[in-house]
């Protein structure tokens with residue numbers, strides 16, 4: 001169905017909000033709009049080039065694809081035309097009136113927060129709308145390849161657009177005309193545009209020409225040769241950086257550029273970049289790879305499966321000489337040649353990262369900060385390359401709170417009789433560092449890796465160890481600390497310990513009080529200054545893993561923790577002595593619940609029964625200040641499931 005008169009439509013709410021921000025944001029350099037429009041025009045050309053392979057009629061008698069820019073300083077107008085795929089009426093409405101992408105809300109927030117937006121425009125797919133930063137009106141006339149009708153879309157960016165049949169449309173493709181605002185009239189100046197194109201878009205694989213209206217001379221600005229097809233020796237670092245910025249829609253400088261040509265079983269060129277900054281959607285489960293695939297300079301797809309998921313931050317392209325041009329989506333996933341490229345390129349990226357880490361550790365540190373959590377996914381996804389990824393991994397530890405520690409550093413610094421690599425896993429490095437579980441390790445000067453990325457709980461469980469040393473959680477099992485000698489400062493007395501038999505009685509009483517809350521109560525050399533902590537049973541999952549699984553609604557593995565008591569702590573010594581005499585069993589039971597509660601709090605967990613915990617705490621404080629024994633307040637304590645009966 002076609003409509004012959006102009007129809008006015010509102011923008012989708014998200015777009016309207018975004019446009020408002022675009023129009024009202026004061027950008028120091030709104031130049032970026034030009035790169036976005038040229039990028040769209042080039043994409044449209046590349047899409048048509050690809051479609052033309054199977055349907056040559058689409059190209060008709062005009063097979064050479066190009067972008068033409070025209071400036072009209074008199075009229076303050078800038079026009080960007082392409083003879084690419086074009087848009088139908090429905091496509092104009094859908095593509096330029098809605099925000100068919102996730103992440104919009106995040107983008108809006110970022111824009112509202114500060115001048116951040118500029119760096120995010122390309123990443124969020126709001127490229128086209130950036131035209132409203134400089135234009136008071138935008139007219140898009142488009143003639144979709146192979147369609148009879150052409151359509152004109154027009155808007156001043158204030159909530160509505162109109163769509164009507166185009167009277168003067170290009171024979172094929174799209175013409176975007178910007179009526180520039182007075183303060184941006186300089187974008188109608190040929191020299192300004194030439195400078196911007198050469199700077200931002202010099203390596204677009206489609207030729208670009210420019211003319212000034214009223215002056216007949218049309219000049220070529222960009223010849224459209226693929227940068228990656230040139231020999232390395234002819235490409236400068238600036239050219240690589242500009243190319244990276246253009247293809248990735250980025251503003252940073254790549255930390256690593258890999259330009260390689262393979263010959264042999266198959267021939268291809270790869271131009272890959274490792275950025276320095278993480279994109280906003282790195283952890284979006286829908287995020288695909290961002291490496292483009294070309295076949296003999298013809299664009300095939302934006303997300304070629306040539307990088308494993310754990311290298312999804314790598315940008316750039318692969319151009320194959322041997323693949324067929326008519327690759328379907330399914331074939332992309334199963335093609336053995338692509339699988340081979342993927343294996344070779346994965347190896348190459350990892351080895352280049354290693355070189356970067358060895359030769360320029362400061363730059364590598366930035367890469368690790370941005371992408372370490374993603375790279376570590378490789379530790380469980382790609383067992384074959386685990387050793388290479390170990391070598392790239394950097395850690396925060398009790399000895400390196402600032403990070404940057406390697407596993408090799410750790411192993412070199414292991415103590416006598418230490419057989420495992422110890423780690424603590426949790427959500428927050430500060431809290432981990434303050435955990436009572438680490439006390440016994442600190443007392444022995446044993447280093448503990450502090451793992452706080454969500455992925456850590458997973459890889460560390462499946463990892464078989466590094467250099468023959470298993471990874472052992474500080475919250476798991478009976479850490480083999482007894483074999484490692486504590487380091488005492490000179491003149492520091494060996495701490496006094498409760499008698500073994502007394503502590504055995506105390507442990508039995510505590511277990512009796514806590515019943516099924518814990519699987520076992522025992523002593524520990526894990527602790528130095530705290531009286532108690534919770535650990536996972538010997539054969540169980542790490543406590544953090546247990547928490548993650550139960551948070552995801554799977555109910556956890558149901559493993560009950562072990563409560564460990566510190567036999568050198570004065571409180572435990574006193575309790576043990578009392579337990580041995582058989583007196584004050586009600587106080588001991590209350591103490592058991594308070595010890596459990598405080599261990600839970602230190603683990604960042606909710607206390608089992610907050611009301612009962614609170615009553616016991618208040619009673620204990622009462623005893624402190626009034627000299628009354630807690631059981632004198634039995635009426636306030638002996639309520640609720642967990643309360644004791646009193647003596």
Ligand SMILES: Nc1ncnc2c1ncn2[C@@H]1O[C@H](COP(=O)(O)OP(=O)(O)OP(=O)(O)O)[C@@H](O)[C@H]1O
Pocket residue numbers: 036039040041044082084085086087095096121122123124125126127128129174249
């Ligand atoms: N010159 C053009 N020819 C054909 N289609 C176009 C043209 N310009 C824009 N489009 C269509 O409009 C859509 C939206 O463009 P927009 O620049 O907002 O985002 P994008 O190009 O998809 O994302 P990004 O900016 O991240 O590359 C494009 O995906 C494309 O389908």
